[in-house]
Amino acid sequence: MSYDDFRRVDRHDPSTRRIASAQHYSPVLIVLTVLATAGILVYAVFLLNPANRGDLLPWLMVVSAETVLVVHALLAMWTVLSGTRDPRDYRYFTAQSLLFDAREAAGRGVRHQAHRWPLRLNGERVTVEVFVTAYGEPVETVRRTLRAALDLRGEHRTWLLDDGRSDEMRALAAELGCRYLRRLNNHGAKAGNVNHALTIATGDYFCIFDADFVPQPDFLEHTLPFFVDETVAFVQTPQTYGNLHNMISRGAGYMQTVFYKYVQPGRSHFNAAFCVGTNVVFRRTAVHEIGGIHADSKSEDVWTSLRLHERGWRSVYLAKTLAVGDAPDTVEAYTKQQLRWATGGFEIMIKANPLSPRRSLTPDQRIMYGITATHYLTGIAPGILLLVPPMEVFFDLHPVDLTVGLWQWLLVYAGFYVMQILLAFCTLGSFRWEVLMLAAVSFPIYLRALVNAVLGREQQWHVTGATTRASSPFNFMIPQVLMFVFLLLTAAVGVWQNWTHSTVTLGTAWNLTNTFVLGAFVVVAWREAHRVRRGLPVATRRAAAPTHPTVAPAPVAHPSVIPLALAPTPQSAAVALAEETAANLVTRTGHSLTVRGPAVVEPSTAGHPRVPTPRRRGGAHR
Incomplete structure (x- = not known):
């Protein structure tokens, strides 16, 4: 019997069967989660150690951005480890x-x-x-x-x-x-x-x-x-x-x-x-x-x-x-969806404040809703971090003291990011660079959402799926394109400086990585725009x-x-x-319906329509 014959036994590919049969919380996953948590804590201690502080402005930028990421990462790890119980009893x-x-x-x-x-x-x-x-x-x-x-x-x-x-x-x-x-x-x-x-x-x-x-x-x-x-x-x-x-x-x-x-x-x-x-x-x-x-x-x-x-x-x-x-x-659909979601999240942070004593929530619920309300700040943090390498290239400002060895910094940094990549690899089955790309380039969307929430701007609702007319993706990513051009210029200057001084600086390497990620997004948008110009469907399936x-x-x-x-x-x-x-031939909606076909009903005039209470068959509500 050939391999293909084995695949046809239950019409499942072995790889998909492994994913379907795998436990959500395997011992390996739990160990990786604990190690990733330890890596986050070590990195936080390293950043906040006054002995490691470099120039004030880039250090404050890194600390503010990484604090948001570290706190949310720790709370996410805690939440993940808490969700091992099956709700079905x-x-x-x-x-x-x-x-x-x-x-x-x-x-x-x-x-x-x-x-x-x-x-x-x-x-x-x-x-x-x-x-x-x-x-x-x-x-x-x-x-x-x-x-x-x-x-x-x-x-x-x-x-x-x-x-x-x-x-x-x-x-x-x-x-x-x-x-x-x-x-x-x-x-x-x-x-x-x-x-x-x-x-x-x-x-x-x-x-x-x-x-x-x-x-x-x-x-x-x-x-x-x-x-x-x-x-x-x-x-x-x-x-x-x-x-x-x-x-x-x-x-x-x-x-x-x-x-x-x-x-x-x-x-x-x-x-x-x-x-x-x-x-x-x-x-x-x-x-x-x-x-x-x-x-x-x-x-x-x-x-x-x-x-x-x-x-x-x-x-x-x-x-x-x-x-x-x-x-x-499409870039348009993704931008509008994230803008709507993020605006709503920031509205909760500003208007509801789950941590307020006026909210009738349990301590656990306060923390969980606090995470929800501030989650999109983690999308703004990459935008701040993108500006740190150019400060080193153009102004020789460093977030970390130059006496800190490169390998020491890389070891601590790896404990934070590499462990999270390994954790993502185990949960998703592979490292998805598409996720990294979108996480790095979405900061203008979340900044706009924060401004919308602060100023109380109305955010129009848009359909997530396909629309009747495709628009150029570059209409929705001008800040990302400008940032890419700026980073590309910074990369050219940084490489020239390194070549002149026969050295390799961390800031230049960091900037080149960021340029590559934003460049990948620009290429994706260019390919989408090419299909739009040719009148081809952007979404083929x-x-x-x-x-x-x-x-x-x-x-x-x-x-x-x-x-x-x-x-x-x-x-x-x-x-x-x-x-x-x-x-x-009679109806498709159940014997209790007597009308087949459309029924047009005019809207209620009240702000909150009256919701009729169904007839109770038995005891009180609770």
């Missing part, structure tokens, strides 16, 4: 095994129509709304998400919330058989869109998916069981990207990998995991208690999470890919919808403490296909 698996009401499904004749299976939690029927938010995305992008949303296992109603007020979207909703809502204005952006829908939809729980995130059919059966705990307000799952086909999308995607794989589980341990706006399920009564999704910020997801945690609600993060979406794959059987298996009729093992027989598949075809 005995109650979760019991609830999962009883989630689908097999007896009622058989009685209603929907045994083989997975999207109409009745749902139960704590012995009571529950209803679920699925919101797909759209604002100018391509129709085909929304189509694949709506199709996947309609096919979710478990009875639910799917809604297309169209803030782009597109007749094409209305026609798409009618074609697929989902509910359609639009507003007369875009007040509150995405949060206002969801709040408007909550004045009409009445489900006990509601899911939110961005238009480019395609959910897997088992999304509900993995998330709803957490709500047997009456204190859980929402369950968040990762953002996983399926379009990592160019430098920008790979860099943007892998930048999020460590956060979703290691940091969010740690935050969940401290009950501080926050909503990221998509791939999430909310308990309606929890959102009703805080007056709806927070609509006064472009980071409505983090603000909503903060307000829920202040009210004593719990959040759960499940580190399992249940939806696949699109990472930004989009994320694919998760593959799954056309016919889902029937629910089991007996209880089990383990997740459902649903396996259809060939006979049931044939019957199910016939039933599904007949059902599609």
Whole structure:
């Protein structure tokens, strides 16, 4: 048997199988995390030692920038090491095994129509709304998400919330058989869109998916069981990207990998995991208690999470890919996404201040939200560090005392950066230079975001995915280009000085490295601009919808403490296909709906739309 024959046994490449089967927290990873933490501490002591201080100005620049990086690195290591506990317990698996009401499904004749299976939690029927938010995305992008949303296992109603007020979207909703809502204005952006829908939809729980995130059919059966705990307000799952086909999308995607794989589980341990706006399920009564999704910020997801945690609600993060979406794959898309995120983060730092005694948070939550609010300062720090080598080349100003040996400095510096690179290598499977590139060149975006937050400037919302008209990437990276030209000039001067004096200085070597990184970004932008000029598509591949059987298996009729093992027989598949075809002629959104096709509802006039409380079937809220 050949190697290819072995690969076809389970249709997995050995490398992908190793990643899938690897433990998130292996002993090697824990040891590397501890060593990286030690390296960070040693480097911090070295920098702050007065005996090692060089000229005041460059030393202050290095210390201020590196302090931000060191503090955040230490807190990140602590968070990562805290997230080793699986949030799924005995109650979760019991609830999962009883989630689908097999007896009622058989009685209603929907045994083989997975999207109409009745749902139960704590012995009571529950209803679920699925919101797909759209604002100018391509129709085909929304189509694949709506199709996947309609096919979710478990009875639910799917809604297309169209803030782009597109007749094409209305026609798409009618074609697929989902509910359609639009507003007369875009007040509150995405949060206002969801709040408007909550004045009409009445489900006990509601899911939110961005238009480019395609959910897997088992999304509900993995998330709803957490709500047997009456204190859980929402369950968040990762953002996983399926379009990592160019430098920008790979860099943007892998930048999020460590956060979703290691940091969010740690935050969940401290009950501080926050909503990221998509791939999430909310308990309606929890959102009703805080007056709806927070609509006064472009980071409505983090603000909503903060307000829920202040009210004593719990959040759960499940580190399992249940939806696949699109990472930004152009300079324009990446810039606008990061600007929106960073502006929201700085708004929290300025307006909410998680460390304030007025905030009703636990000490752990204060620290976690403090990290969130100041995270984008780590993106400004590289911009400060880029200016240090030119100060040595042009003004002979050094951040470190010249009596400190080169090898001593390199050894301490390696303890800080090399260990973090090794840690990234273990978590991502390789060292992603695209991440390094984007981290080094994003400082103008975060500086602008900080100014926006301080001055209270309104930041317009933009679609992350493809747009109808491509723009030159150089329209969005003028500061980076100017910095590259300046560093290139500095490199030429530094090399000439070294050649003249027959020596190699650390400042010149450092500057050459920075020039190479910014130059790589300029080359990436030039290639993108070349495609734009030629009228070629910048994004050649989009994320694919998760593959799954056309016919889902029937629910089991007996209880089990383990997740459902649903396996259809060939006979049931044939019957199910016939039933599904007949059902599609009537409705695709569940027996409780009487209208197929679009329903246009005018917006509420209040700042925060009234969120009707669903009828409770049993005891008090908590």
